[in-house]
Amino acid sequence: MSTDILFAPLQFGALVLPHRIVMPALTRMRAGPGGVPRAISAEYYAQRASAGLIITEATAISIQGHGYPQIPGIHTAEQIAGWRAVTDAVHACGERIVLQIVHHGRWSHSSYNPDGSLPVAPSAIAPPGNAYTPSFTQVPYEVPRALETKELPEIVGSFRQSAKNAREAGFDGVEIHGANGFLLDQFLQDGSNHRTDTYGGTIENRARLLLEVVDGISAVIGADRTAVRLSPHGNLGGLSDSDTVPHFSYVIGELGKRNLAYLHLIEPRASSIGLADDASVDSANNAALFRHLFTGPLITAGGYTTRMGIDAIAAGLADAVAFGRMFIANPDLPERIRAGAPLNPFDRSTAYGGDAHGYTDYPTLPLQHEVTTV
Numbered sequence: 001m002s003t004d005i006l007f008a009p010l011q012f013g014a015l016v017l018p019h020r021i022v023m024p025a026l027t028r029m030r031a032g033p034g035g036v037p038r039a040i041s042a043e044y045y046a047q048r049a050s051a052g053l054i055i056t057e058a059t060a061i062s063i064q065g066h067g068y069p070q071i072p073g074i075h076t077a078e079q080i081a082g083w084r085a086v087t088d089a090v091h092a093c094g095e096r097i098v099l100q101i102v103h104h105g106r107w108s109h110s111s112y113n114p115d116g117s118l119p120v121a122p123s124a125i126a127p128p129g130n131a132y133t134p135s136f137t138q139v140p141y142e143v144p145r146a147l148e149t150k151e152l153p154e155i156v157g158s159f160r161q162s163a164k165n166a167r168e169a170g171f172d173g174v175e176i177h178g179a180n181g182f183l184l185d186q187f188l189q190d191g192s193n194h195r196t197d198t199y200g201g202t203i204e205n206r207a208r209l210l211l212e213v214v215d216g217i218s219a220v221i222g223a224d225r226t227a228v229r230l231s232p233h234g235n236l237g238g239l240s241d242s243d244t245v246p247h248f249s250y251v252i253g254e255l256g257k258r259n260l261a262y263l264h265l266i267e268p269r270a271s272s273i274g275l276a277d278d279a280s281v282d283s284a285n286n287a288a289l290f291r292h293l294f295t296g297p298l299i300t301a302g303g304y305t306t307r308m309g310i311d312a313i314a315a316g317l318a319d320a321v322a323f324g325r326m327f328i329a330n331p332d333l334p335e336r337i338r339a340g341a342p343l344n345p346f347d348r349s350t351a352y353g354g355d356a357h358g359y360t361d362y363p364t365l366p367l368q369h370e371v372t373t374v
């Protein structure tokens with residue numbers, strides 16, 4: 001199988017990628033106290049510096065934006081300094097790295113808020129299942145507090161400030177997390193957004209918060225360093241939408257007018273991946289449905305094998321492919337793909353939380369020495 005198509009360079013706004021094998025955001029829950037990335041995270045990301053682009057784990061834009069234990073933030077000076085060590089390590093390898101920024105919305109718990117206040121959401125509707133508290137114990141999700149209209153500029157402001165902080169920390173850009181059931185996705189999908197103000201009801205209204213965030217961030221760091229991740233048809237966090245294709249067609253069409261660095265679409269079969277290894281949901285092909293609406297660069301993600309990634313690019317459905325679990329388990333993934341080498345299996349038991357085990361100790365291929373034949 002020729003992998004040449006994956007190794008063609010391409011431009012993502014202000015970023016030049018040497019090839020099309022991308023490391024997507026992967027939460028690992030190993031940040032230190034105060035959501036400050038530890039030194040070991042610099043090692044982890046530098047190990048994966050042969051990726052065409054590294055997108056960091058989801059990183060909270062504000063105290064209110066946290067929702068999982070030991071995830072990093074980008075809203076304090078200590079967090080910015082911690083991330084600076086990561087970007088320096090990655091840039092020393094000649095690599096590009098963007099920060100994925102998130103507000104978890106209702107996928108959180110009051111124990112993350114110093115004043116014990118409830119998580120916030122578009123509407124007072126609890127997600128199904130259990131939240132993880134900061135101490136990794138599981139408790140049922142609470143009914144969140146619906147954000148007041150007058151609070152939404154503050155949310156936009158926190159996103160904008162986090163993008164400024166990301167640049168100060170040395171990141172090449174930011175990816176706005178509009179996917180996988182977090183706050184911006186909760187606003188987009190009408191199963192979780194029952195608002196009656198200008199941020200609810202029609203899809204134009206439900207997309208307003210995301211587009212304000214995109215425009216706010218573009219104004220401070222440039223559209224060519226601003227990217228968005230979406231998961232149409234995704235049901236993580238109990239999300240649902242009454243008419244996904246027309247609704248997301250509007251959102252993606254609007255994003256397509258904004259000269260962004262890239263759009264990152266997750267395939268619906270990946271909806272189960274965050275929770276289990278079974279990627280059985282395969283009801284729609286988002287790249288095929290929405291690619292024509294976005295003229296800029298597009299990354300596709302979700303259950304891809306090398307063969308599937310090659311086929312997606314060859315068919316014009318995407319410009320680059322993100323491999324999540326394969327990148328966790330194979331720090332030297334691009335080399336392995338090029339060489340057709342076997343892949344280390346992903347160990348789910350070490351994915352979230354813990355120490356170096358399952359984080360920085362996945363083996364790389366032995367160094368290939370040039371063999372001289374006579």
Ligand SMILES: Cc1cc2nc3c(=O)[nH]c(=O)nc-3n(C[C@H](O)[C@H](O)[C@H](O)COP(=O)(O)O)c2cc1C
Pocket residue numbers: 024025026027028056057058100177179180229266270273274301302303304322323324325326351352
């Ligand atoms: C351990 C783990 C953590 C993840 N964390 C994030 C995250 O922080 N942000 C995000 O957008 N997606 C996250 N995802 C989803 C991945 O980015 C990716 O879309 C998903 O794993 C499907 O790709 P794959 O089949 O190549 O693994 C995570 C997935 C896994 C397995």
